[in-house]
Amino acid sequence: MHTDTGVFGRSHELSSRRHEQVVFCEDDRTGLKAIIAIHSTTLGPALGGTRFYPYARESEALQDALRLSWGMTYKAAAAGVTLGGGKAVIIGDPAVDKTPELLAAYARFVETLGGRYITAGDVGTNTDDLDIIGRHTGYVTGRSTAAGGSGDSARLTALGVFNAMRAGAESVWGTASLAKRTVGVEGVGKVGRELIDLLLADGAEVCVSDVNDAALQLVSQCHPSVRLLSSVATAPVDVYAPCAMGGTLTTTSADAIEATLICGAANNQLANPLVEQALTERGITWIPDFVANAGGLIQVAGELRSAAPAEVESDVAGIFPRCRNIITAARAEGIGTGAAANRFAERRLDAIPRSI
Numbered sequence: 001m002h003t004d005t006g007v008f009g010r011s012h013e014l015s016s017r018r019h020e021q022v023v024f025c026e027d028d029r030t031g032l033k034a035i036i037a038i039h040s041t042t043l044g045p046a047l048g049g050t051r052f053y054p055y056a057r058e059s060e061a062l063q064d065a066l067r068l069s070w071g072m073t074y075k076a077a078a079a080g081v082t083l084g085g086g087k088a089v090i091i092g093d094p095a096v097d098k099t100p101e102l103l104a105a106y107a108r109f110v111e112t113l114g115g116r117y118i119t120a121g122d123v124g125t126n127t128d129d130l131d132i133i134g135r136h137t138g139y140v141t142g143r144s145t146a147a148g149g150s151g152d153s154a155r156l157t158a159l160g161v162f163n164a165m166r167a168g169a170e171s172v173w174g175t176a177s178l179a180k181r182t183v184g185v186e187g188v189g190k191v192g193r194e195l196i197d198l199l200l201a202d203g204a205e206v207c208v209s210d211v212n213d214a215a216l217q218l219v220s221q222c223h224p225s226v227r228l229l230s231s232v233a234t235a236p237v238d239v240y241a242p243c244a245m246g247g248t249l250t251t252t253s254a255d256a257i258e259a260t261l262i263c264g265a266a267n268n269q270l271a272n273p274l275v276e277q278a279l280t281e282r283g284i285t286w287i288p289d290f291v292a293n294a295g296g297l298i299q300v301a302g303e304l305r306s307a308a309p310a311e312v313e314s315d316v317a318g319i320f321p322r323c324r325n326i327i328t329a330a331r332a333e334g335i336g337t338g339a340a341a342n343r344f345a346e347r348r349l350d351a352i353p354r355s356i
């Protein structure tokens with residue numbers, strides 16, 4: 001039976017906190033088709049990256065924009081920044097469809113929102129693209145340092161993940177250090193590589209996996225001590241650090257994971273909310289992704305207020321006590337760390353009346 005949810009209908013997951021505004025952007029001249037979703041401006045302008053992706057269906061692009069912008073509201077609220085949640089998707093293959101003209105047309109749509117939405121990088125967009133976008137709108141972050149931005153966010157994202165992992169280590173082993181622990185890093189891209197540096201400096205043993213051989217070789221060249229595995233998710237490690245794609249924590253993988261602690265940069269690590277329960281039952285501590293990977297968001301929040309780099313690093317270090325509080329609250333209330341993190345974010349959101 002077909003159920004018409006109308007234009008305002010949302011899946012159950014997204015229905016509790018509704019989106020303020022969803023904008024469909026089309027430009028015939030450049031072929032631009034984009035959706036900008038503003039989930040919440042309660043805490044400040046809605047910030048979130050622009051994802052450039054070849055969605056098979058427009059409905060998938062809309063669902064992604066709605067889901068990701070909703071997640072940004074929680075990420076910003078938990079990170080303590082004065083920003084709301086937004087996200088944009090451009091429908092198309094970045095390798096084929098991305099042109100300066102199309103990005104300029106997209107930027108002009110961002111500009112029409114008058115600062116209610118501020119964009120940043122995401123899958124399929126990079127600092128070069130943001131530099132182009134920045135020529136047509138002021139509501140952009142994450143541009144290159146040459147263009148006046150704060151540059152790539154991988155280093156501070158990794159620093160945030162490292163701090164989150166230290167908080168997890170403290171709760172599991174009583175010491176806020178990864179020294180002598182084996183950490184399996186899945187995905188050695190921009191964030192994974194930075195994380196390896198921090199882990200090795202802390203005295204951890206590191207093993208890694210990646211689907212890209214060139215990425216693995218790069219790690220081997222820099223760090224011959226790092227072991228290369230075909231998969232780290234279910235390997236005999238103390239910590240599993242998903243730093244590639246989301247959705248790797250499934251009910252099946254939860255049963256096979258040998259790590260005691262899971263903490264990584266990938267967004268939306270849980271394939272579904274039930275997985276957290278399975279992890280908790282097995283005594284595995286999971287650090288919620290949106291708390292651990294907020295370093296990049298904290299960086300662009302600092303960029304917006306022209307904060308000094310040292311101040312931004314200190315804000316990123318704040319991920320450590322935040323994770324510690326979330327783990328403590330989860331244990332005290334007998335709930336998962338994900339639920340505790342959501343409550344933490346919701347308390348901040350609920351303290352302020354909706355601005356629209």
Ligand code: NAI
Pocket residue numbers: 153154157186187188189190191192209210211212215243244245246265266267293294296
């Ligand atoms: P990236 O694209 O530079 O690196 C991802 C790496 O994962 C690549 O080397 C790729 O080959 C590898 N990979 C893909 N599928 C894999 C699989 N099935 N198994 C193992 N490796 C696989 O991305 P980046 O910037 O390092 O981000 C990593 C994750 O962190 C992504 O999920 C991203 O959304 C998330 N994230 C990144 C932030 C940033 O500041 N870059 C901020 C917050 C989240």
